[in-house]
Amino acid sequence: MQGGAVITAEAMKSCDREPVVSQMPGEAIPEGQRSDGRYCVVNKPVPRVDAYEKVTGRAKYAADIYFPNMLYGKVLRSRYSHARILSVDTSAAEAMPGVYCVLTAKDLPGEQSWSTYLFLAGDEVRYTGDAIAMVAAETPQIAEEAIRAIKVEYEPLPGVYSIEEALAEGALQVQDYAPGNIVRNTHWPVRKGNVEEGFAKSDVIIEREYRTQYIEHAYIEPEAAVVVPNPVDGSVTVYGSLQNPFMTRRAVAVALGTQIGKVHVIQQTLGGSFGGKEEVMGLMCGRAAVMAVKTGRPVKMVNTREESFLESAKRHPFRLRYKVGATRDGKIQAFEAELVDEGGAYNSQAQFMNWRACVHTTGCYEIPNVKVDVYAVHTNKVYGGAMRGYSSPQVIFGQESLMDELAEALGMDPVELRLKNAFRPGSVTATGHKLEGQSVPLVDLIKRVLDETDFFAVRERYRKEREEAAQSTGAPEGRLRKGIGLAASFRGCGLGAESPDATGAFVAVMDDGSVLIRSGLTDNGQGLSTAHAQIVAEELGVKIEDIVYQRVDTSSIPDGGMTVASRGTFTGGRAMLGAAREVKKALFEVAARMLECDPEDLTSAEGIIFVKGDPSRSITFKEVANRAFWSGREVSKLFWFIPPDLPWDRPTGQGPAFPTYAYACVVAEVQVDMETGAVDVLKVTAGHDVGMAINPALAKGQIYGGIAMGMGMAIMEEVEFSDGDILNPNFDEYIIPTSMDVPEAKPILYESDDPVGPFRAKSLGEGAMECVAAAIANAVADATGRRIRELPLNLERVLLGKSLKRGKGGASK
Amino acid sequence: MDTGSREIEVNLTVNGKKVTVTCPANTRLLDLLRDYLHLTGTKEGCGIGECGACTVIMDGKAVNSCLVLAGSADGSEIITIEGMEKDGKLHPIQEAFVRNNAIQCGFCTPGMVMSAKALLDANPDPTEEEIKIGISGNLCRCTGYKQIVDAIKEAAEVLRRRTA
Numbered sequence: 004m005q006g007g008a009v010i011t012a013e014a015m016k017s018c019d020r021e022p023v024v025s026q027m028p029g030e031a032i033p034e035g036q037r038s039d040g041r042y043c044v045v046n047k048p049v050p051r052v053d054a055y056e057k058v059t060g061r062a063k064y065a066a067d068i069y070f071p072n073m074l075y076g077k078v079l080r081s082r083y084s085h086a087r088i089l090s091v092d093t094s095a096a097e098a099m100p101g102v103y104c105v106l107t108a109k110d111l112p113g114e115q116s117w118s119t120y121l122f123l124a125g126d127e128v129r130y131t132g133d134a135i136a137m138v139a140a141e142t143p144q145i146a147e148e149a150i151r152a153i154k155v156e157y158e159p160l161p162g163v164y165s166i167e168e169a170l171a172e173g174a175l176q177v178q179d180y181a182p183g184n185i186v187r188n189t190h191w192p193v194r195k196g197n198v199e200e201g202f203a204k205s206d207v208i209i210e211r212e213y214r215t216q217y218i219e220h221a222y223i224e225p226e227a228a229v230v231v232p233n234p235v236d237g238s239v240t241v242y243g244s245l246q247n248p249f250m251t252r253r254a255v256a257v258a259l260g261t262q263i264g265k266v267h268v269i270q271q272t273l274g275g276s277f278g279g280k281e282e283v284m285g286l287m288c289g290r291a292a293v294m295a296v297k298t299g300r301p302v303k304m305v306n307t308r309e310e311s312f313l314e315s316a317k318r319h320p321f322r323l324r325y326k327v328g329a330t331r332d333g334k335i336q337a338f339e340a341e342l343v344d345e346g347g348a349y350n351s352q353a354q355f356m357n358w359r360a361c362v363h364t365t366g367c368y369e370i371p372n373v374k375v376d377v378y379a380v381h382t383n384k385v386y387g388g389a390m391r392g393y394s395s396p397q398v399i400f401g402q403e404s405l406m407d408e409l410a411e412a413l414g415m416d417p418v419e420l421r422l423k424n425a426f427r428p429g430s431v432t433a434t435g436h437k438l439e440g441q442s443v444p445l446v447d448l449i450k451r452v453l454d455e456t457d458f459f460a461v462r463e464r465y466r467k468e469r470e471e472a473a474q475s476t477g478a479p480e481g482r483l484r485k486g487i488g489l490a491a492s493f494r495g496c497g498l499g500a501e502s503p504d505a506t507g508a509f510v511a512v513m514d515d516g517s518v519l520i521r522s523g524l525t526d527n528g529q530g531l532s533t534a535h536a537q538i539v540a541e542e543l544g545v546k547i548e549d550i551v552y553q554r555v556d557t558s559s560i561p562d563g564g565m566t567v568a569s570r571g572t573f574t575g576g577r578a579m580l581g582a583a584r585e586v587k588k589a590l591f592e593v594a595a596r597m598l599e600c601d602p603e604d605l606t607s608a609e610g611i612i613f614v615k616g617d618p619s620r621s622i623t624f625k626e627v628a629n630r631a632f633w634s635g636r637e638v639s640k641l642f643w644f645i646p647p648d649l650p651w652d653r654p655t656g657q658g659p660a661f662p663t664y665a666y667a668c669v670v671a672e673v674q675v676d677m678e679t680g681a682v683d684v685l686k687v688t689a690g691h692d693v694g695m696a697i698n699p700a701l702a703k704g705q706i707y708g709g710i711a712m713g714m715g716m717a718i719m720e721e722v723e724f725s726d727g728d729i730l731n732p733n734f735d736e737y738i739i740p741t742s743m744d745v746p747e748a749k750p751i752l753y754e755s756d757d758p759v760g761p762f763r764a765k766s767l768g769e770g771a772m773e774c775v776a777a778a779i780a781n782a783v784a785d786a787t788g789r790r791i792r793e794l795p796l797n798l799e800r801v802l803l804g805k806s807l808k809r810g811k812g813g814a815s816k
Numbered sequence: 817m818d819t820g821s822r823e824i825e826v827n828l829t830v831n832g833k834k835v836t837v838t839c840p841a842n843t844r845l846l847d848l849l850r851d852y853l854h855l856t857g858t859k860e861g862c863g864i865g866e867c868g869a870c871t872v873i874m875d876g877k878a879v880n881s882c883l884v885l886a887g888s889a890d891g892s893e894i895i896t897i898e899g900m901e902k903d904g905k906l907h908p909i910q911e912a913f914v915r916n917n918a919i920q921c922g923f924c925t926p927g928m929v930m931s932a933k934a935l936l937d938a939n940p941d942p943t944e945e946e947i948k949i950g951i952s953g954n955l956c957r958c959t960g961y962k963q964i965v966d967a968i969k970e971a972a973e974v975l976r977r978r979t980a
Binding site: 048050051053054055056057058059060061062063064066067069144220221222223224225272273274275276277305307308527528529530700701703704706707708709710711712733734735739740741742743745748 | 821840850851854855856857858859860861862863864866867869896897898900901906910913914915916917919920921922923924925926929947948949951952953954955956957958959960961962963964965
């Protein structure tokens with residue numbers, strides 16, 4: 004018997020733990036198993052593992068990196084949203100002291116474009132973010148002066164600036180390869196039942212159109228990268244503000260015309276991304292790499308906020324057209340939709356986000372007859388990309404507004420309409436997916452949120468207040484009207500049938516008992532490193548302080564896909580769990596020999612391995628780790644997680660789209676000033692089916708942040724254009740919520756028994772914002788009695804019912 | 817040549833240490849801190865004084881260091897995020913940020929902590945509304961501000977107990 008190990012009461016409790024809590028796909032969870040008190044590390048609000056470095060200012064973001072002999076890169080962007088480039092004269096810039104290279108498209112060593120986006124445009128520019136030349140110089144000031152010294156002769160061309168213009172007969176074609184301006188591969192149909200029969204059965208049929216706007220990610224850290232060349236082997240090392248280091252690696256290899264393995268990408272602490280630091284970072288790193296190799300010196304590039312607005316992806320605006328029919332009893336019989344999103348000049352995302360859109364078009368409701376068509380169009384505007392929620396916040400705004408309007412047409416309570424049609428266990432989705440073998444707690448979740456908000460009583464109170472105010476004409480209280488609204492959603496967890504959802508994780512136990520973990524997925528600020536550390540600590544039975552997390556380094560872990568689709572915990576966590584399990588098995592074999600027992604009899608908690616039911620027979624994790632190492636055991640594992648295949652029939656849009664779904668229900672309360680149109684969001688209550696929260700404090704952080712971002716989408720934010728020019732490229736005119744704007748926020752972490760994710764966790768990051776704008780829009784309609792079918796609900800839309808924004812070519816008609 | 821490239825000498829106290837920096841006249845305090853002193857905890861988010869990521873304390877007041885010319889900070893006393901931790905111990909505001917999960921991506925955090933310090937130095941017992949006003953010049957895209965406000969509330973209590 005080994006001595007010295009002290010077991011705490013907490014660890015004692017975990018003697019009772021069943022190993023089945025860390026199930027892998029396909030393994031069943033016993034009925035009634037709950038998380039309460041069962042875990043030592045997961046499901047606890049432990050502080051973030053990166054909190055100290057961030058709160059002290061020590062964390063190194065990409066712009067914080069300096070190398071000796073470093074040059075600064077800058078880019079010349081187009082003056083026009085569509086023009087032919089007749090000539091570029093770089094001679095004056097090249098002659099400037101302190102300028103080390105000035106490059107145009109003809110100087111690129113590799114490909115000119117990556118995934119449709121241009122490192123440098125040659126003959127033609129298609130939006131104002133297109134780069135024409137780039138410069139590396141001794142200081143940022145010299146680089147800027149050199150950029151100004153480059154002379155470009157343009158022939159301005161007419162452009163396409165809205166969905167309508169793009170689809171018009173004989174419209175100018177933005178990209179040669181996209182006839183009719185339809186973005187390649189973006190048409191996703193869904194065909195279920197027969198909508199004509201469904202409409203014939205319906206007593207009430209309504210048709211509506213809704214629109215959403217261009218939105219900026221507005222991460223507070225502008226894009227930054229430093230590329231260091233290695234003159235020995237021609238390789239480069241890239242340090243960047245990257246959401247997807249492997250995607251960036253591919254872009255840099257393409258730009259240099261070199262092998263992928265020669266590009267070593269290291270993710271720096273990331274100052275927010277929300278889907279944004281993808282394409283723009285591939286372009287920035289590719290350009291910096293070309294200049295670094297050309298000059299043989301490290302090259303740093305940091306975008307100004309204005310540059311970030313010009314060239315970074317935006318949330319795709321959608322035009323959402325619906326026809327929906329229901330019988331008098333509120334059963335929805337048929338749902339037909341045409342969703343068109345504006346993809347901008349280049350696009351490699353709409354094909355994926357439109358697939359997600361087609362799966363979620365009809366919302367969290369069982370509808371027998373469905374016909375959906377989704378596609379994207381090119382315009383001469385900044386390209387659309389991924390942004391938190393992908394297409395869902397837009398789609399849910401339209402579809403959940405439609406539910407309220409259908410309820411009104413039926414003379415039915417919108418809550419009753421939702422509950423009547425809501426998914427239940429065994430329901431069949433629009434894509435023909437029967438919801439079995441997974442948790443479907445939607446109805447109970449909606450009821451829980453209704454209870455928490457006292458929804459019906461509050462709605463009645465607001466209605467009475469409005470009526471009384473209306474009677475006392477001229478009284479000031481008639482100015483301010485309160486309203487309450489609800490929205491519900493379901494969200495496929497992970498990538499589903501969209502693309503391969505496999506990923507890897509590396510767990511290595513050191514001989515001092517510490518544990519190094521690496522993922523191919525990134526911590527963007529959401530806290531993935533903490534969630535992964537908790538999962539591994541729980542499984543191994545060590546303390547969270549024993550886990551050492553290192554950020555993504557493309558030469559130290561295989562490409563595990565992108566950190567998107569809220570898959571970091573849901574998918575990445577399963578890989579972590581798999582690796583931890585294998586390491587634990589090896590360690591328990593060693594421990595069993597030391598404690599003279601069977602490995603099956605062992606369990607572990609808080610850094611102590613002990614015999615189940617007899618904690619006096621124990622040994623420290625550290626001793627076992629040390630013995631394992633010195634006896635040549637393999638105590639590090641790279642685990643590759645591959646989820647089961649999900650077949651998809653593209654022509655009909657039928658198939659099991661995702662392994663499981665997370666449900667949400669959000670209630671918003673607003674006050675509208677009827678004289679100014681100002682909407683004040685008073686309170687948002689957000690109920691989320693999290694499966695189980697790996698870290699409740701971080702999960703709540705996601706929800707608070709999602710509420711703020713959703714509120715920005717609902718009432719404040721819109722990238723404004725004059726033709727293709729962005730008119731509000733900084734935070735003085737592009738307004739995002741401040742501490743004074745955000746509503747009282749109430750998160751509800753709803754647990755459900757789902758067998759798919761690690762420790763039953765479902766996706767949350769994107770779901771946390773996707774319902775918010777829809778709930779606010781429904782609350783505004785409740786308050787004002789007027790339905791506004793276009794976001795954002797800013798002063799003029801609420802007051803006048805239309806947009807007065809500058810320029811033309813936006814969503815407004 | 818424009819006046820911006822004329823070199824000037826700036827003497828100032830940063831986190832209790834006297835420093836002298838020679839830089840072009842158009843250098844911003846933000847650049848002086850980051851590029852000359854490598855105090856990179858102070859961040860640039862917008863360059864026009866809207867986001868507050870570059871907030872430092874200058875002679876007791878929170879300022880956007882992107883809007884202060886280095887020359888006009890001559891003779892000033894500056895506190896940056898690097899000056900908050902004393903003898904390896906976090907400032908109570910920092911501790912409260914950690915405890916309350918008031919940090920996500922962390923890019924706004926240094927500026928947010930400095931605004932909180934300026935607020936609590938001037939008003940040790942702020943209401944929730946006053947806290948929100950105190951950080952209204954600091955944009956955060958991740959947290960929705962709730963846990964930040966909670967953290968500042970808690971830090972105020974801790975600091976009050978300490979001085980009581």
